[in-house]
Amino acid sequence: MKRLMRTMMMAGLAAGLLGGVAPAMAQDRGPRNFDPEEFRQRMMERVREELEITDDNEWRAIEPLVNKVFEARRELMGGRGFFGRPRRAGADGGPGRGPAFGQPSPEQEALNRAIESKASASELKAALAKYREARKAREEALRKAQEDLRKVLTVRQEAIAVANGWLD
Numbered sequence: 212m213k214r215l216m217r218t219m220m221m222a223g224l225a226a227g228l229l230g231g232v233a234p235a236m237a238q239d240r241g242p243r244n245f246d247p248e249e250f251r252q253r254m255m256e257r258v259r260e261e262l263e264i265t266d267d268n269e270w271r272a273i274e275p276l277v278n279k280v281f282e283a284r285r286e287l288m289g290g291r292g293f294f295g296r297p298r299r300a301g302a303d304g305g306p307g308r309g310p311a312f313g314q315p316s317p318e319q320e321a322l323n324r325a326i327e328s329k330a331s332a333s334e335l336k337a338a339l340a341k342y343r344e345a346r347k348a349r350e351e352a353l354r355k356a357q358e359d360l361r362k363v364l365t366v367r368q369e370a371i372a373v374a375n376g377w378l379d
Contacts, residue, residue: 261375262368276360280377283353287346289316318345354379 258277264270315323318341324330325338357378361369372378 258377262364262371264368273360273363276356276363277377279356280353280360283349283356286316287349287353289314289319289349316342316345316349318342 255274255277259270259274262273264273318338322338322342325335330338360372361378364372369378
């Protein structure tokens with residue numbers, strides 16, 4: 212259970228780190244002086260440590276692939292809040308609940324607008340179809356990024372990556 216909680220926490224942190232929150236916070240580091248680049252570096256150092264990579268050349272080959280997996284996962288989760296609920300517009304038409312995993316996709320925004328405006332069934336179906344098509348494309352991008360990473364890992368590293376939730 213601890214491993215599952217740790218994996219979920221790491222996935223959430225990675226998604227948040229690589230999400231749309233980082234660029235916004237890079238301009239205004241806020242009260243805690245948060246530096247997203249420093250956080251990303253620490254995260255990558257932790258991944259390197261977890262994967263037991265000591266050779267710099269090996270890490271240079273693997274790090275971009277890890278980044279692609281994290282980025283693809285962030286894109287897949289874009290605009291979704293905690294517990295997988297989509298981010299919905301606020302009563303004032305503003306963004307509503309803040310995004311937990313980056314900005315919503317245009318398809319998610321269109322679906323949210325259709326829901327909020329109480330669109331007709333045919334309009335909702337069209338928005339749903341576009342959202343599902345875009346989500347499938349993002350799922351495929353994640354699957355490809357994971358497969359590319361899997362190809363360069365040892366069996367032990369792959370097992371570690373799976374246990375940490377970086378690979379399926």
